[in-house]
Amino acid sequence: xxxxxxxxxxxxxxxxxxxxxxxxxxxxxxxxxxxxxxxxxxxxxxxxxxxxxxxxxxxxxxxxxxxxxxxxxxxxxxxxxxxxxxxxxxxxxxxxxxxxxxxxxxxxxxxxxxxxxxxxxxxxxxxxxxxxxxxxxxxxxxxxxxxxxxxxxxxxxxx
Numbered sequence: 416x417x418x419x420x421x422x423x424x425x426x427x428x429x430x431x432x433x434x435x436x437x438x439x440x441x442x443x444x445x446x447x448x449x450x451x452x453x454x455x456x457x458x459x460x461x462x463x464x465x466x467x468x469x470x471x472x473x474x475x476x477x478x479x480x481x482x483x484x485x486x487x488x489x490x491x492x493x494x495x496x497x498x499x500x501x502x503x504x505x506x507x508x509x510x511x512x513x514x515x516x517x518x519x520x521x522x523x524x525x526x527x528x529x530x531x532x533x534x535x536x537x538x539x540x541x542x543x544x545x546x547x548x549x550x551x552x553x554x555x556x557x558x559x560x561x562x563x564x565x566x567x568x569x570x571x572x573x574x
Contacts, residue, residue, distance in 0.1 A: 420452035 423444055428434075 418451070420448040420455065423448035423451055 426444060428440065
């Protein structure tokens with residue numbers, strides 16, 4: 416059975432011969448009821464504060480749970496992004512290597528073509544030189560004095 420301050424204030428005692436002073440008892444009961452009422456109010460305030468704090472704790476635990484889940488999601492997404500970036504970088508590197516090989520092959524082809532052109536030009540130069548030398552030789556012979564018609568050429572035995 417719970418006792419309230421009102422129960423204390425309304426408590427009646429039987430009268431006996433040579434009993435307690437009723438005014439003193441009533442004053443004490445009023446004092447006790449006042450103190451009891453203050454304690455009940457304080458208990459109720461503490462219960463309400465406890466209820467609010469428990470509600471706040473539950474809120475914070477829910478927020479903490481959400482934050483943990485968010486962090487796990489962010490970590491997973493970050494890992495995926497890193498993995499995708501790594502894969503993309505590898506693809507870019509492979510493409511670059513392939514492109515580099517093509518450039519090298521083209522350059523080597525160009526170098527061979529230039530080398531062939533150089534060799535062809537060397538051949539043309541040699542032909543041109545030979546033709547020039549032959550032309551010079553022909554002109555030199557034309558410019559040489561011709562032998563006398565009455566003389567026989569040297570070393571020939573006509574007779």
